[in-house]
Amino acid sequence: MADWHKILVAVDDSSLSERVLNYVGEVVGGIDKVGICLLHVYPEPPPYYFTEKHTLQEYREEKEAAARQVFDRAGKVLENHAIGAARITTSCQMATGKTFSKTILQVQKDGGFGTVVLGKRGISKAEEFLFGSVSNAVIRESHDFTVWVVS
Amino acid sequence: MTKTLQDIPEHIVSLYKAHPVSSSIRRQPKVYEDTSNFSSIDYGDVIVADNRYFVVTGHTVEGRFGVDDQPKQWVPKVVDLESGVSHILKLVFHEVFSVSVGSFTIPCYRSPEKEARILELTEDHPRFMKGKAVEDEAGNLVRILDIISGRRLDKHIYRHECSHEEYFVSYLPGILKEYIECAKAISFLHQAGFRHGDIRRDHILVEYTTGTFRWIDFDYEFYLPERPFALDLFELGNLLMYLVVRGNYHPKEIVDDPGLGQKVLDTITPEDQSLLSRNRVVNLRKLFPYIPETMNNIFMHFSQGASVWYDTVDEFVEELEQAAASL
Numbered sequence: 001m002a003d004w005h006k007i008l009v010a011v012d013d014s015s016l017s018e019r020v021l022n023y024v025g026e027v028v029g030g031i032d033k034v035g036i037c038l039l040h041v042y043p044e045p046p047p048y049y050f051t052e053k054h055t056l057q058e059y060r061e062e063k064e065a066a067a068r069q070v071f072d073r074a075g076k077v078l079e080n081h082a083i084g085a086a087r088i089t090t091s092c093q094m095a096t097g098k099t100f101s102k103t104i105l106q107v108q109k110d111g112g113f114g115t116v117v118l119g120k121r122g123i124s125k126a127e128e129f130l131f132g133s134v135s136n137a138v139i140r141e142s143h144d145f146t147v148w149v150v151s
Numbered sequence: 152m153t154k155t156l157q158d159i160p161e162h163i164v165s166l167y168k169a170h171p172v173s174s175s176i177r178r179q180p181k182v183y184e185d186t187s188n189f190s191s192i193d194y195g196d197v198i199v200a201d202n203r204y205f206v207v208t209g210h211t212v213e214g215r216f217g218v219d220d221q222p223k224q225w226v227p228k229v230v231d232l233e234s235g236v237s238h239i240l241k242l243v244f245h246e247v248f249s250v251s252v253g254s255f256t257i258p259c260y261r262s263p264e265k266e267a268r269i270l271e272l273t274e275d276h277p278r279f280m281k282g283k284a285v286e287d288e289a290g291n292l293v294r295i296l297d298i299i300s301g302r303r304l305d306k307h308i309y310r311h312e313c314s315h316e317e318y319f320v321s322y323l324p325g326i327l328k329e330y331i332e333c334a335k336a337i338s339f340l341h342q343a344g345f346r347h348g349d350i351r352r353d354h355i356l357v358e359y360t361t362g363t364f365r366w367i368d369f370d371y372e373f374y375l376p377e378r379p380f381a382l383d384l385f386e387l388g389n390l391l392m393y394l395v396v397r398g399n400y401h402p403k404e405i406v407d408d409p410g411l412g413q414k415v416l417d418t419i420t421p422e423d424q425s426l427l428s429r430n431r432v433v434n435l436r437k438l439f440p441y442i443p444e445t446m447n448n449i450f451m452h453f454s455q456g457a458s459v460w461y462d463t464v465d466e467f468v469e470e471l472e473q474a475a476a477s478l
């Protein structure tokens with residue numbers, strides 16, 4: 001089983017992410033062995049994007065700039081729990097040809113993370129059918145690692 | 152600069168003049184090598200694409216249910232002047248609009264590029280319309296489609312005037328056999344990373360000569376990054392239910408049906424209704440008790456009462472094949 005001290009936390013710019021980070025901080029803030037990787041996943045460009053004469057490079061730059069802001073805010077939250085920058089790494093990924101959940105699972109596998117932490121929004125069944133639930137999809141595919149879901 | 156017949160080869164002009172269109176047009180026809188401004192292309196004009204000359208003989212119409220048919224200016228009907236073969240052309244129209252799916256509004260896009268790629272992917276697949284995508288002089292992706300000589304599926308299932316029970320016993324097994332092959336064709340698209348995007352009962356044509364069901368019109372694209380195939384799956388389910396009961400049943404249709412009525416409607420609960428199209432009944436065994444439970448269980452995967460649903464078309468097809476075999 002992968003090392004649970006290697007924690008992958010999926011973050012975005014929502015208030016839910018702040019709750020997730022506070023939870024992680026409360027639980028593992030005092031454990032020196034813990035290392036945290038903040039993961040921000042963004043979707044591929046929408047179908048009309050290139051017909052409006054934009055480039056993939058532009059899109060990536062825009063999303064990565066937004067991710068840096070997410071990581072900055074996340075770093076400040078974790079600092080409040082005595083988790084300093086030395087214990088934090090970041091990863092920004094475009095979900096290329098994959099869903100968000102599959103991208104997270106790939107990062108978990110590639111990085112050998114033993115714990116994955118996600119937020120869960122309260123959504124209806126209909127919303128889940130149409131738009132999906134990343135947390136449910138990750139839980140379903142979790143083998144040999146632990147998933148924490150914060151709602 | 153708009154061109155005229157003087158700008159095209161003499162032998163093409165002769166062919167044009169011999170075509171019935173030329174005697175019914177009251178103006179000078181225009182010749183379009185650039186189809187960017189498709190709204191100006193009209194009956195009797197000539198479109199040049201793929202080094203071929205196509206005369207416009209009309210436009211296809213938008214067959215949305217309950218809405219008067221509206222001509223689709225970006226989809227002219229044409230005849231190849233040299234071969235004499237009729238085609239449908241689809242010109243570039245990057246339309247962005249919203250579609251209601253139940254209580255949700257989803258952005259939808261017309262994607263000529265997607266349709267062109269699917270045409271290429273499915274050129275040897277018997278369950279899809281056939282065609283070729285080429286660029287016009289301005290780089291617009293023009294799709295030259297072969298016409299399927301056939302009837303819309305929704306009209307096909309009504310061609311025998313009979314009771315539902317007789318339809319269910321005598322005609323439905325054959326219809327389901329073809330529908331299953333169409334569903335497998337959608338799985339083929341999904342495995343290649345494509346969605347159909349506009350699965351509906353008038354987007355399957357039933358060939359007159361062979362009875363083969365074939366998909367048309369796959370230029371719609373949705374942006375649902377986490378569940379990219381959910382809408383296709385949902386619409387496949389809707390189409391299956393439509394075929395099995397030969398219609399859609401909302402409270403009004405149930406009450407108005409002399410064989411059903413208020414008594415049946417009183418037995419319907421929210422769990423019996425569609426997850427997304429909330430008013431539509433999917434527990435169809437309550438309306439038609441002779442529908443086998445195995446078939447009804449498939450419908451219930453699309454209900455508000457469902458605790459699990461199909462993730463892939465393959466899961467759906469596997470259960471459907473078993474249920475259909477028992478009919």
